[in-house]
Amino acid sequence: MSHEQPEVAQIILDSINDGVFTVDTEWRINSFNEAAERITGVPRSRAMGRRCCEVFRASICETECALRQTIESRQPIVNKAIYIIDATGRRVPISISTAVLTGNDGKLLGGVETFRDLSLVEELRRELEDRYSFADIIGRSPAMKSLFDLLPVIAEVDTTVLIQGASGTGKELFARAIHDLSPRRKKRFVAINCGALPDTLLSSELFGYKAGAFTDARRDKPGRFALAQGGTIFLDEIGDISQAMQVRLLRVLQERVYEPLGSVQPVTADVRVITATHRNLADLVKRGEFREDLYYRINVMRLPLPELRDRREDIPLLINHFIGRFNRIHNKDIAGVADDVLDLLMRYDYPGNARELENILEHAFVLCRGSLIKPRHLPPEVLDKVGPASVTVQPGTTLQAIEALHISDALRRNHGNRKAAAEELGIHPSTLLRKTRTLGIELPSQDGRSSRRNKDG
Amino acid sequence: MRVALPVWSDRISPVFDVATHMKVVDIDGRSVIRILDLRVARSNRVARLEELAVDVLICGAISRPLEAACWVAGIEVVADICGPVDDVIGAYLNGSLAAGDYQSPGRADPGRNLQWPIRRQERTRLRNNARVGRSPRHR
Numbered sequence A: 001m002s003h004e005q006p007e008v009a010q011i012i013l014d015s016i017n018d019g020v021f022t023v024d025t026e027w028r029i030n031s032f033n034e035a036a037e038r039i040t041g042v043p044r045s046r047a048m049g050r051r052c053c054e055v056f057r058a059s060i061c062e063t064e065c066a067l068r069q070t071i072e073s074r075q076p077i078v079n080k081a082i083y084i085i086d087a088t089g090r091r092v093p094i095s096i097s098t099a100v101l102t103g104n105d106g107k108l109l110g111g112v113e114t115f116r117d118l119s120l121v122e123e124l125r126r127e128l129e130d131r132y133s134f135a136d137i138i139g140r141s142p143a144m145k146s147l148f149d150l151l152p153v154i155a156e157v158d159t160t161v162l163i164q165g166a167s168g169t170g171k172e173l174f175a176r177a178i179h180d181l182s183p184r185r186k187k188r189f190v191a192i193n194c195g196a197l198p199d200t201l202l203s204s205e206l207f208g209y210k211a212g213a214f215t216d217a218r219r220d221k222p223g224r225f226a227l228a229q230g231g232t233i234f235l236d237e238i239g240d241i242s243q244a245m246q247v248r249l250l251r252v253l254q255e256r257v258y259e260p261l262g263s264v265q266p267v268t269a270d271v272r273v274i275t276a277t278h279r280n281l282a283d284l285v286k287r288g289e290f291r292e293d294l295y296y297r298i299n300v301m302r303l304p305l306p307e308l309r310d311r312r313e314d315i316p317l318l319i320n321h322f323i324g325r326f327n328r329i330h331n332k333d334i335a336g337v338a339d340d341v342l343d344l345l346m347r348y349d350y351p352g353n354a355r356e357l358e359n360i361l362e363h364a365f366v367l368c369r370g371s372l373i374k375p376r377h378l379p380p381e382v383l384d385k386v387g388p389a390s391v392t393v394q395p396g397t398t399l400q401a402i403e404a405l406h407i408s409d410a411l412r413r414n415h416g417n418r419k420a421a422a423e424e425l426g427i428h429p430s431t432l433l434r435k436t437r438t439l440g441i442e443l444p445s446q447d448g449r450s451s452r453r454n455k456d457g
Numbered sequence B: 001m002r003v004a005l006p007v008w009s010d011r012i013s014p015v016f017d018v019a020t021h022m023k024v025v026d027i028d029g030r031s032v033i034r035i036l037d038l039r040v041a042r043s044n045r046v047a048r049l050e051e052l053a054v055d056v057l058i059c060g061a062i063s064r065p066l067e068a069a070c071w072v073a074g075i076e077v078v079a080d081i082c083g084p085v086d087d088v089i090g091a092y093l094n095g096s097l098a099a100g101d102y103q104s105p106g107r108a109d110p111g112r113n114l115q116w117p118i119r120r121q122e123r124t125r126l127r128n129n130a131r132v133g134r135s136p137r138h139r
Helices: A002-015 A034-040 A052-056 A066-073 A119-131 A142-156 A171-181 A199-207 A243-255 A281-286 A292-298 A312-330 A339-347 A353-367 A380-386 A399-413 A418-425 A429-438 A448-456 B045-051 B064-072 B085-093 B120-131
Strands: A019-023 A029-032 A077-085 A091-102 A108-117 A161-164 A189-193 A232-236 A272-277 A301-304 B002-008 B021-028 B031-039 B056-058 B076-078
Touching (some): A002 A029, A002 A034, A019 A034, A019 A052, A029 A052, A066 A077, A066 A091, A066 A108, A091 A119, A142 A171, A142 A301, A161 A171, A171 A189, A171 A232, A171 A272, A189 A199, A199 A243, A243 A292, A281 A292, A312 A339, A312 A353, A339 A380, A399 A418, A399 A429, A418 A429, B002 B085, B021 B085, B031 B085, B045 B064, B064 B076
Parallel strands (some): A161 A272, A161 A301, A189 A232, A232 A272, B002 B056, B056 B076
Antiparallel strands (some): A019 A029, A019 A108, A077 A091, A091 A108
16 A cells, blocks of 8 residues: 555645645655646656756746745745746746645655746736726726726717826826827827927927027927828926917917927917826916816816826836836846735835836836845835834734724824825714724824824914 | 856756756856856746856756747757766767766756747758847857
8 A cells, every 4th residue: 555655645636736746854845736837837747856946947946046045934835936947948927836845744755836937828918908097097096997988989079188187197198099099190200398398488388489580590490280280299287378378379279280499380289189287277266377278178078197106006006017117127037926015015005106106116126136025126215205114914813803803003104193094094983983992902102182182282 | 159058067058947056067168267166046937048148058957938938048958968977068168968867867858849939951051040139259
């Protein structure tokens, strides 16, 4: 019976669809199942007795071998995403899990590694990613989906569009997407930031000038409207232009003509105008800082862009998108972000929106030498603002315990201010107080209100 | 001639794509003139090999795109090699690298190799084309 046992074990191992191999304490392979043969492309006969790194050829063998970590720490690793290079030189994405092998006497025998081919999952992921992206704009949140549905409709008609969104929400990406979907896509898309230029310079940039119009104007200079003829002009930060410039723009939008500086001949502008601002134009109109007639002229179709903190469900998708892009740009091979980094990034507020997330990840790319972005690679200001992970839910935690964790966490974040904590949790302050009593949550000694009162006083 | 070997714990690094160190060996005839130990950045590996005017890369596993990039850059790739680096250099010098001792168990079968997108004649042609214009010192 005893000599039959290894054969039975091999039959069991071969019936598993995941690759399995075991190593002895010298890292030499002493069992290798059929799925392992299939995924790596290495026959069992060739793998047995060889060093695992020469057979398995994984991206982590050299720097962060999971089996070594498991054997040293005696802690299993579950579902770590890596890639291997199979016998044909193909990079195969896999997920691995490792465990220690010990004898009945507790003596270390080696380790076992199981791995699953993720090629199909990866393909499906890419397909899904395509579905959640629209002309380089990423999102699966309801807010973004409704914008994606609206874009082709807006692109078809030749009206003026006002894109309203905070800095970094992707105003130019949306403008470009509208242009790329519109019948004008074969002509140019010209973008200009109106807030960045003083009035006179903006005027010559937009409308151009004739030779001799001023001292240094030796040659005619076509303006951005002329460059965008037949195409689209994108006027960013339209809320920052002066009243005089507003009048000139109104004329272009109303009569479709303009005069370059120094010219008496009006030029017809066959240009679609897309405008954008981070400011509330209606408020500016009320305060008399923005012309009402221009406001109504540009506010024909309005696209309000959501801030990133209002569509947090898109953050993992955006992280994947940026990591893929930076891998290509920096010729790196970073697999993703560690779980605690994802937790931090999900909790961060992103005053700079998607652009800030992009910058955070680029910062991490510069510092990261391994295959996974860790918290130490993030900019210190992000870590300072978010603070350490507070609520970690272990499998098997009861609903009551999760509730207690969230409440005490919200109270801590709001420095003991019960009203603010209740607001954050979306419950009434009296409900919060009741819950703290029933769940036995100790209220912080510091009360947010009293501290504020003290400060004020 | 200049040969590069990615190294990990005095052995050939298992995967060139993620190797962190390499030895660059200058060879004259059958003797080693000089050995340099270098760190390898994670990015632009092939450009770094080109910069170092490497003629031959002896490595363990290497992904197809990276191998193709090496051949296009005029660098001959001897892949799927394993073992202690000094022994591998010795075997390369006396022409016994093809012997089973240094062949990685993870290598492709000869039959499977034929499906490799850049076939042997094509690799030679790419290499020869790429070498036109390179400094004669390294030919």
